[in-house]
Amino acid sequence: MERRPRRNRKTATIRKMVEETKIGVEHLIYPIFLKDGSGIKEEIPSLPNNYRWSIDTLLKEVESCVNLGIMTFDMFPAVDESLKDSIASYSYSEDNFYLKAISKLKQEFPEIVLMSDVAMDPYSSDGHDGLVADGKILNDETLPILNKMALAQAQAGIDIIGPSDMMDGRVAAIRNHLDENGYSEVSIMSYSAKYASAFYGPFRDALNSAPKYGDKKTYQMNPANKREALLEAELDYLEGADMLMVKPALCYLDIIHVLKENFNIPITAYNVSGECAMIYAAAEKGWVNYNHAISEILISMRRAGADAILTYFAKDFATLIKE
Numbered sequence: 001m002e003r004r005p006r007r008n009r010k011t012a013t014i015r016k017m018v019e020e021t022k023i024g025v026e027h028l029i030y031p032i033f034l035k036d037g038s039g040i041k042e043e044i045p046s047l048p049n050n051y052r053w054s055i056d057t058l059l060k061e062v063e064s065c066v067n068l069g070i071m072t073f074d075m076f077p078a079v080d081e082s083l084k085d086s087i088a089s090y091s092y093s094e095d096n097f098y099l100k101a102i103s104k105l106k107q108e109f110p111e112i113v114l115m116s117d118v119a120m121d122p123y124s125s126d127g128h129d130g131l132v133a134d135g136k137i138l139n140d141e142t143l144p145i146l147n148k149m150a151l152a153q154a155q156a157g158i159d160i161i162g163p164s165d166m167m168d169g170r171v172a173a174i175r176n177h178l179d180e181n182g183y184s185e186v187s188i189m190s191y192s193a194k195y196a197s198a199f200y201g202p203f204r205d206a207l208n209s210a211p212k213y214g215d216k217k218t219y220q221m222n223p224a225n226k227r228e229a230l231l232e233a234e235l236d237y238l239e240g241a242d243m244l245m246v247k248p249a250l251c252y253l254d255i256i257h258v259l260k261e262n263f264n265i266p267i268t269a270y271n272v273s274g275e276c277a278m279i280y281a282a283a284e285k286g287w288v289n290y291n292h293a294i295s296e297i298l299i300s301m302r303r304a305g306a307d308a309i310l311t312y313f314a315k316d317f318a319t320l321i322k323e
């Protein structure tokens, strides 16, 4: 035999030397859930190891993440039902605890990068990402609300805005609105290829944000489609997005790959809550090895082309690679 590929695998040192894909803590973005109040560290039953934090407990948590090298966080608010309405007005209210938390975190940890979510669902009494009328999700009427939400986050000190709503034209609308108000340095990481997925369940539990009726299929993408992802990505690119995201990640590695091949801006992958929950559940039963499984999953996303990965495994993985 002239070709014996096993020779390049014969020792750990050789394997490491010829390793094609690298992953480090610098590639991770940690999604965290926030709740109003103090002293709160509330478990999310369908997402073990993840919690709803109040700002005081979150400051300590962020510090321990920073000590592990995790420097980028994506924050999501769990909003009390009584504050929700059809126009998501709490999202840009001066009293919003989430906006205050952004300012506080940036003040305490100026070196971290904070990302936010722009969509109506955590604040909407309908549980939809856009404005609802007669059971329909309105597109153009939603844009001014997203603009207000994004501007309020920019004013609070956010580094990266993450529009996750899938309305047409939102990236251009938000970009223009931010620029007109003097926030041209705030980045946009667009949820470009966001699919109507079964894997958002634990996230919606964490925020109590599931749609009150219907589903999200008129705005989130059909899992069967790949060329449509290129169209969505192209629009977001042309509208000024700085980074393009694929979500979920695990069932959509081909989409990450095709976006990476076609766009010369960073591509990110969102390893969503249901994907992580599956691993937690299987590991709990002893059916997979947790550390081995999360390492393999995260490297597969990097191999597919993800520059950065949003993952609930961030802290566990950072701990693992530090050991």
Ligand code: PBG
Binding pocket: 117, 119, 121, 129, 164, 165, 199, 200, 201, 202, 203, 204, 216, 271, 272, 273, 274
């Ligand atoms: C809000 C939003 C969702 C997620 C991120 N932003 C839920 C949804 O679209 O229903 C899901 C993230 C996850 O499951 O980890 N639009």
